[in-house]
Amino acid sequence: MTSEITLFVNPAAGRGRGARAAKPAARELRGAGFLVRTVVGEDARDAARRAHEAVALGTGALIAVGGDGMVSLALQAVAGTTTPLGVVAVGTGNDFARSLGLPVRDPARAGRLAATALKAAPAPALDLGRAGERWFGTILATGFDSLVAERGARTRLPAGRFRYDLATLAELAALRPLPYRMRLDGGPALETEAVLVAVGNGPMYGGGMRMCPGARMDDGLLDVTVVAACDRRTLLRVFPRVYRGTHADHPAVTVHRARSVALRAPGITGYADGEPVGPLPLTARCVPGAVRVLGARAPLPPGAPA
The missing domain is CATH 2.60.200.40 (Tumour Suppressor Smad4)
Structure with missing residues (x-):
């Protein structure tokens, strides 16, 4: 696995928490020895394109920073691939993270957890739903x-x-x-x-x-x-x-x-x-x-x- 990973950031999530959360998460990941590249889309369409590009170029992980909307965009890029998904949940609902026992509104802890998981055995393979093309x-x-x-x-x-x-x-x-x-x-x-x-x-x-x-x-x-x-x-x-x-x-x-x-x-x-x-x-x-x-x-x- 490449040591370069991608932070996929929604700066507007949680009334600005997304932009603020990217920094402590990135700090934890870099401290664990990973190269961190941050991707911020101009809008949902541009963000989705950038996420797909990062996965196609072989990023070691795609880590969504934001709420469930950002996780949804990230899922469209990583589903069916070997690229693992990380979640730094700082949105309003954060239901995906809650459902899997992931940290909510604690970006430093979420970054540490992702770094630890990346160095451990492969992340567990989980089911997704598919409705139409989504x-x-x-x-x-x-x-x-x-x-x-x-x-x-x-x-x-x-x-x-x-x-x-x-x-x-x-x-x-x-x-x-x-x-x-x-x-x-x-x-x-x-x-x-x-x-x-x-x-x-x-x-x-x-x-x-x-x-x-x-x-x-x-x-x-x-x-x-x-x-x-x-x-x-x-x-x-x-x-x-x-x-x-x-x-x-x-x-x-x-x-x-x-x-x-x-x-x-x-x-x-x-x-x-x-x-x-x-x-x-x-x-x-x-x-x-x-x-x-x-x-x-x-x-x-x-x-x-x-």
Whole structure:
């Protein structure tokens, strides 16, 4: 493995934490004897191009500095290659890092962990989801949760988490069941009315919400969480339990496991790792061993603190 590694930086992550976090992470990596090259894209398209170039040129590791959006861009570059992914999680949600027990908002510790992992045995090979042409590490959201993401993306103010809190309230006011058609592993079509269907390679999204609490990134399966048609009062009772991962035993919630899932629902866009993938119908599949993540450990069990 080459001793040159690439820090892939989003300077705007966490209201500027990305730019600040790159320095202590780089310092730890250089102190461990690695040559560190920093890549900063002018925009998402340019950042993605630069990440692919670094992997193609044989970088020893691609280390994403930022939030889940930066991790998502990095995954598109390293998935299916032998280049390991490191994560210096300093964004708002950091669900990918939380799911794998990686440091959150501690860039020096994240840098040390990555350096140690690079000098040890090869990083563990973990599963990724793939929806259309997009790789994802955590959850493909469709329905209520993707409508919240879509509304939040359209809204300029307020900034940060409050934007999505307001979007959630607005979507609750407009709550309606959606007619879904679902196929698991190419089997017979299952038709149901649901508020949302979440397809999890990992357990978390939305800043620690364990929508797919049993999902593991090393079992070759996707967890499919279905919240059946329900009224606002029921949904408001179910959602606080999502943070502990205890909602799965609610009568309105059903969980399936499959290697692939095909989803169809009118007027719904799928969001994977918080990024838009495209309108349904979409097919998501699990790709075993598609990425190596430096310092990763098993996903946290339901109820454990994130």
